[in-house]
Amino acid sequence: MEPAVRIASLAKDHAGERALRGISLDIPDPCLFGIIGADGAGKSTLMNILATLTDADSGSVRALGRDLAEEFPAIRKDIGYMPQRFSLYQDLSVGENLDFFADIFGISGKAKADRMDHLLAFAGLQTFKNRRAGLLSGGMKQKLALACTLIHHPKLLLLDEPTVGVDPVARRDFWSMLKSLRADGITLVVSTPYMDEASLCDSLVLLHEGGILAQGPPAQLVAAYPFDLFRVEASPEARVTTLNYPGSQEPPPGFALVYPSGGSLHAAESLTASRRDGAAVTAEATSEIPGVQSEDRFRRLRSAIPQAHTVTRIEPALEDCFFALLSGRMRMGPKLPPDPAPAEAPPGGES
């Protein structure tokens, strides 16, 4: 079966810069697909191309069995697109917004009434039907925007950073809505800067400077993490319990990366070169650390981080994978040749 979206050697310049440098990607059908990456990595450019709002400079995209460049008027009927900014009419009510989008997609009569009722219930907005969209909370605005993009039963839903600026509870609600749409068989492509959201996706692609740094299901990415990871915490009695490690400072000997994470530091210890290289390296699952080596680690960490109090071995999360990937010290994918020399990227101290 053809994937929902097949992207081949897609390139696009944006404002004189290379926004996408020839990426190729398959998005299976159905799937909750995440696009992650820093600002300027090319997420929005890719989204705009998929939404048929921007033309690529080269390469091709097939979506839902059609060529995007040639058949965009037909494809637009099957796509739901939610732009980065809230883009509904703030001076219209919740019901009027839905009504308008139903009209322009040619949905009328009973079908429209049923669809609107269903979507209002789905978004939990029944009691707000007559409220102006501009007066809704950030989370509710996004739910309304999602409801409006669903009005015409799209087969492919494109959501560009839908939860930026939304409170955590509303974000969780929003993602459970996305999960239920996925269960209904819709393919969703979501870009997000949040790692907790990325881990909810079926599959991910990490964009960096217009290229693909890694792709695959979250579990597979985590499994490929090549380092032993430690959490370094300050003493709970210390005056300042939040540890920081300047990005300009080299990691301690034997460590590949040290970066702040939720008040403590994460320190990734390099393993042997043979384990670091190559595709799909699985991290050693041992939590037992031989005593001598362990003391050695403590000593090296302590001399670099004077406030270090407790060091605990932890399992890497998706976020740790991305720090490793972005630092250039973790490589993914069979297409990339293993890097013989360790890259001299600075430790990912900034987030």
Add this chain to the structure above:
Amino acid sequence: MIARGRLISIARKEMRHIFRDWQTLVVVLVMPVMMMFLYGYALNADAKEIPVLIEMPSPDPETRAVADKIDASQLFAVRGVVATAADPAELFKLHNIKALIRFPPGFARDLRRPGGTRVQVLIDGSDPNLGTIIRNAAEPLLLGATLQVLGVEQPKVLDLRTLVLYNPEQSSALFFVPGLMAVILLMISALLTSVAIAREKELGTMGQLLVSPLRPLEIIVGKIIPYVFLAAVDGLLIMTVGRLAFGVKIAGNPWLLATCSLVYIFTALSIGLLISTLVKRQQHAMFAALGATMMPTVLLSGFIFPVASMPLQLQIVSHLIPATYFLEIVRGIILKGVGIHELWRPLLILSFEGMLLMAIAIRKFKVKL
């Protein structure tokens, strides 16, 4: 090519925007009336009771009689009489007068001498219009008054009889009502349309409209329908206020005026549309629309300054402006009462301009961002 349902849904949405935004409503309904009253009073060129001072060193009966005649005229109001004006500039400042009329000593005596006498009139030239009026009026007034005092009949050589056609009372309302029609219809149509489309771009909703089965033509036509309606309402409003407050009657066929106005509105909308395809922000749209419509219309269409007295380059520009042709039509219908027979040429040019601009705007309207 156009689905009626989608067209109606866009027009209805646009109407909702308009009726929920009181600022737009003020611009549409209050501003035209306000402009009419402002122009109605500001453009009143009939000067009356201009304050003047008289210097009269020898207050003999003849000099007084001439001074009384000056005061009796509608044009001048004598604020006072001084014996000597050592510092005329000081008098201008002190008494806030526009002119100082200085009779010489022995005015009455010299009057009857062969060489005659001299009267000096000092004029405040800071308002050139008023200065010209005083200068033109002073000599005949003084001469007439003096001859009357002397009991001399003015010899009749030439009897000039002028008859003003089309606006016999020279009422300024008949002059500014057609002009305001041209300005306001253009502004409402061009400004509001361009801002309405730029707003969708600025808010990001244009992306949503484009990623839908809507065709560009449906978006464009759907969005401009409400503004055609609003502009038509404004046209009626201007004619009603003109009739009730300023006594302007339509000499010709009102239906012809309405039809021509719709053609003009169409042309104005295409200007607004063209602007909106070129800009991305509401503010840019506003400045572009004001620059492209208000200024040329007020200054170059013949509304205030006659086209014939402009330098050639500006005359060429003037003949590119839709308002120039619309003014010709409106003045023709309201003042002269002429019909389509006399007006087909400006009407044709207006329609052609509208269609050309609309075609360019639709071509330039981007289906993608």
